[in-house]
Amino acid sequence: MQIEQVVFSHDGKNNQLSGVSASIPKGKITTIIGPNGCGKSTLLSLISRNNKPITGSVQLEQKDVLDYKPKQFAKKLAIVYQQNDIPPQITVEQLVGYGRLPHQSFLKRDEEADREAVEWALTCTNLLAKRNSDVSALSGGERQRVWIAMALAQRSEILCLDEPTTYLDIYYQIELLELVKQLNETYGLTIVMVLHDINQALQYSDEIILMKATKVVAQGAPDDVITEQMMKDVYDVRVLFTEQPSIGRYMVPLSI
Numbered sequence: 001m002q003i004e005q006v007v008f009s010h011d012g013k014n015n016q017l018s019g020v021s022a023s024i025p026k027g028k029i030t031t032i033i034g035p036n037g038c039g040k041s042t043l044l045s046l047i048s049r050n051n052k053p054i055t056g057s058v059q060l061e062q063k064d065v066l067d068y069k070p071k072q073f074a075k076k077l078a079i080v081y082q083q084n085d086i087p088p089q090i091t092v093e094q095l096v097g098y099g100r101l102p103h104q105s106f107l108k109r110d111e112e113a114d115r116e117a118v119e120w121a122l123t124c125t126n127l128l129a130k131r132n133s134d135v136s137a138l139s140g141g142e143r144q145r146v147w148i149a150m151a152l153a154q155r156s157e158i159l160c161l162d163e164p165t166t167y168l169d170i171y172y173q174i175e176l177l178e179l180v181k182q183l184n185e186t187y188g189l190t191i192v193m194v195l196h197d198i199n200q201a202l203q204y205s206d207e208i209i210l211m212k213a214t215k216v217v218a219q220g221a222p223d224d225v226i227t228e229q230m231m232k233d234v235y236d237v238r239v240l241f242t243e244q245p246s247i248g249r250y251m252v253p254l255s256i
C-alpha cells in the first residue's frame with residue numbers, strides 16, 4: 001500500500017493528518033508508533049477507508065482504495081478496532097461467521113467455503129473449545145482473539161489492528177502479539193498495527209512508521225527508527241538501549 005500526501009481533518013478546522021506519506025510493505029508487519037493524539041488511529045482509518053482524504057490518496061495494488069467496491073475491498077483488508085461492541089447473546093462461532101458476509105450475497109453462498117474459513121479462523125486463534133461460548137462471557141484477551149478470528153474469516157490479505165494490546169494484561173499482550181507474528185509468518189498476512197509499547201514495537205515489527213503531530217516523521221527498520229535521540233525528540237523521554245541475547249535490543253526509560 002502507498003499513502004501519498006494525505007491531508008485529513010475530522011472537524012473541517014484543524015488537520016489531523018497534514019501531508020502524510022508512507023508505505024505498507026506486502027507480507028510484513030508494520031507498526032505505527034507516536035505520542036498520544038499524533039494521528040495514528042486517524043491514519044489507520046484512512047488506510048481502511050473509514051475516512052476519506054481531503055487531498056492525497058491511499059493506493060492498494062496501484063488502485064485508489066476508494067475505487068474498490070465494498071465487498072472487493074473487504075476481501076483485501078480487514079480491521080480490528082481497539083474497542084468493539086458485542087451484539088447481545090452471540091456465540092463465538094456466530095460472531096466469527098460475520099466475517100464471511102463479504103463473500104455472501106442474496107443469491108450466492110458457498111457454505112463449504114464459509115465453514116472452512118470459520119474453522120481455520122477458530123483454529124488459528126485457538127478458539128475451537130470456545131466456539132459455543134457466549135462472547136460477552138469471555139475474558140478481554142479471548143474477546144480480542146474473537147475479533148481477530150472474525151477478521152481472519154474474512155480471508156483478507158491485510159490485517160489492521162488498532163492498539164490490539166490495550167486493556168490486556170502482559171500475558172494476553174504477548175499471546176496476542178505471538179498470534180500476529182504467527183499469522184504473518186505462516187500465512188503471509190500483511191499486518192498494520194498501532195502500538196504504544198516501544199519494546200513490543202521493536203520486537204514484533206519489520207517496519208516502523210513514526211508519527212508526530214499529524215505527520216509521519218520517519219519510516220524504516222525498527223533499529224534504525226527507534227533510537228535514543230528519536231525518543232528524546234518525539235516523546236521527550238530520556239532512555240537507554242541494551243541488548244538481551246534472546247530478544248535483542250530493548251529500551252529502558254530513564255526520565256522525562
Ligand SMILES: Nc1ncnc2c1ncn2[C@@H]1O[C@H](COP(=O)(O)OP(=O)(O)OP(=O)(O)O)[C@@H](O)[C@H]1O
Binds near residue numbers: 010036037
Ligand atoms: N472523530 C473525531 N472528531 C474530531 N477530532 C478527532 C476525532 N477523532 C480523533 N480526533 C482528534 O484527532 C487527533 C488525532 O487522533 P488519533 O486518535 O488519530 O490519535 P492517536 O495518535 O491514535 O492517539 P492515541 O495514541 O491517544 O490513541 C486528536 O487530536 C483527536 O482529538
